[in-house]
Amino acid sequence: MRANLRTLAGLALAVFLVLPFLPLVGWSVARGWRFPALLPDQVGVDAWAYALSPPSGVLASFAVTTLIASATTLLAILVGLPAGRALGLYRFRGRGLVFLLLLAPALLPGIAVVFGLHGILLRLGLAGSIPGVILAHLVPVLPYMTLVMAAVFARFDTAFEDQARSLGATPWQTFRHVTLPAILPGLMVGALFAFLVSWSQYLLTLSIGGGRVQTLPLLLFSFASAGRNDITAAIALLYILPGLMILAVTARRITGRGAALTERLHP
Amino acid sequence: MLRSLAALLLFSTSALADTADGNALKAMSWDQIVDQARGGTVNWFMWGGSDTINAYVSGYVADRLRADYDITLNRVPITDAADIVNQVLSEKEAGVTDTGSVDLIWINGENFRSMKQADLVFCGYAGLLPNDTLVNWENPAIANDFGVPVDGCEVPWNTVQFAFAHDSAVVADPPRDMAGLIAWIKANPGRFTYPAPPDFTGSAFLRHVFIHAAGGPDSLLGAFDQAKFDETAAKTWAILNEIEPFLWREGATYPTTVTQLNELFANGEVDFSFDYDPAQFGLAVQAGTFPDTTRSFGLTDGTIGNTNYTLIPYNSPNKAAAMVVQNLLLSGEAQLEKAKPEVWGAAPAIEVSRATPEVQDGFAAIKTHPSVVPAAELAKAALPELQADWLTAIEKGWTANVGN
Secondary structure (H helix, E strand, O other), X not given: OHHHHHHHHHHHHHHHHHXXXXXXXXXXXXXXXXXXXXXXXXXXXXXHHHHHOHHHOHHHHHHHHHHHHHHHHHHHHHHHHHHHXXXXXXXXXXXXXXXXXXXXXXXXOHXXXXXXXXXXXXXXXXXXXXXXHHHHHHHHHHHHHHHHHHHHHHOEOOHHHHHHXXXXXXXXXXXXXXXXXXXXXXXXXXXXXXXXXXXXXXXXXXXXXXXXXXXXXXXXXXXXXXXXXXXXXXXXXXXXXXXXXXXXXXXXXXXXXXXXEHHHHOO | OHHHHHHHHHHHHHHHOOEOOHHHHHOOOHHHHHHHHOOOEEEEEEEOOOHHHHHHHHHHHHHHHHHHHOOEEEEEEEOOHHHHHHHHHHHHHOOOOOOOOOOEEEEOOHHHHHHHHOOOEOOOOHHHOHHHHHOOOOOHHHHEEOOEEOOOOOEEEEEEEOEEEEEOOOOOOOOOOHHHHHHHHHHOOOOOOOOOOOOHHHHHHHHHHHHHHOOOOHXXXXXXXXXXXXXXXXXXXXXXXXXXXXXHHHHOOOOOOHHHHHHHHHOOOOOEEEEOOOHHHHHHHHOOOOOOOEEEEXXXXXXXXXXXXXXXXXXXXXXXXXXXXXXXXHOHHHHHHHHOXXXXXXXXXXXXXXXXXXXXXXXXXXXXXXXXXXXXXXXXXXXXXXXXXHHHHHHHHHHHHOOO
């Protein structure tokens, strides 16, 4: 009975998640799909042929978006992991203020930040370049990364590291074999968030990239606002691929359980 | 520290940007300019919503530039040219005067006026382009962009004239003038609407009603006249408020973009769409968006025509290469290619009679898409575009008196 309920709930969730994408699939192969027709008048692969052809720039844009989101994620880990450790493990003066400042970019509307940010990057000569866009993406991405890592480290028991060190492990060995396995599920969740937040940026990319850094959301909007539902749908389906792929790869590992998390050591 | 780092970065990029100095270029011969342009890259910011126009630019134009001049054309798709005007403006405010990110913009109307007023445009070089001789600068519709003198700050690319689209399978015999259209709207409740200004196309529709209310364009040409405006505006709002209950959803709401109007038309919710560029109807039929039975028409009392242009911002670091692009776009061959209905169907900005015999033959052989009313037929009843001050006054007045 319980298993049946779970299967049913799982099915309902799957339908709920998949259903909105069905019209996208229809639109991407439709040649003329007008109210009140339930199915397109004609089907064809014109939209896909255009989206996948080099002059459309969709594939190049896919590569650029992947590069930017990956680089942003990597930088966010480099900054967010130590910061999250400090915030999660230690109590210090002004910790609340640091939390508030970290949360600020996630709370403030992006449009309030974007103009000042553009001015700074312009003066640095980074506006309109990929490094500039990566730096700009770090603004909304870092809070997610740091807060996730802070939550992970709040449940992390440093006694495991002390044991390893007392048994002669170097700091790197300790990190590699003790700390990393313990925080890995949390790190993956943080990295997934970071990747997807960067992947879906529109306003920041448009203003900082000045149109010269063409990520997929920009191309998508350019066709959506022109009413080309077929091409928009084809690009949209390409657009959701990485999210699905990452989710599929990491889903089994992000259960939130880790060997060195305190529940296990002090039950 | 930050400042010196920035200075270093700026210096290092400006060393590469050797054609930022427009005055130096203006002193050169065309051959020298082409030499300077070789190996350059042009970032062309243009509306990116049409796959066929994109394919023409990234295909035909880019291929010829690479083969003939070793120039790389980077087409940057945008949604609204106003964003790019702001971008150049903020670059100016940040002191970026010779390493701007924009080399070429597809533009006209209010955006051109803003750029010209803010001194953001590279001007006075058009005569250097060999293909400039194909342009009829005596034509006021080309020498003025929405009433603003072009003054050598833009190079024309296409000419367009407003037209209406209808599905001939639904409305076999559409009205032929503005009075007829108004009567048709009242006789067919819920079957017509127009995009609310400031939508570019909706605003153009309002000007047609405004000119109709004034009894013709003659008294509206020239500088803004408040007394004349008040008199005509009162009649215009009366007409528009009178038809409002007969519009789509009883006029309780208006589409906000022409894209929405096109969607309503495609789904048969309204019986008319309209566009500044009738070639768009043919492209929409080819894309399967509009039904094959779509036809288009002008009004016997005239529809508004205008010209769209390409423009080089004052701070472009690749002016020589951008000039070569403009010259190529103006060439008879490139104008002929984009006039083909399967490519774009755009009406030329050049005087075809000044082009080579081969190009003239090519134009003569073009069969317009059946959904696109031929430019020559539209041109029989053409209205001039009003100056930008009229345009903004009409848009503001509509919001206060009709769209409230």
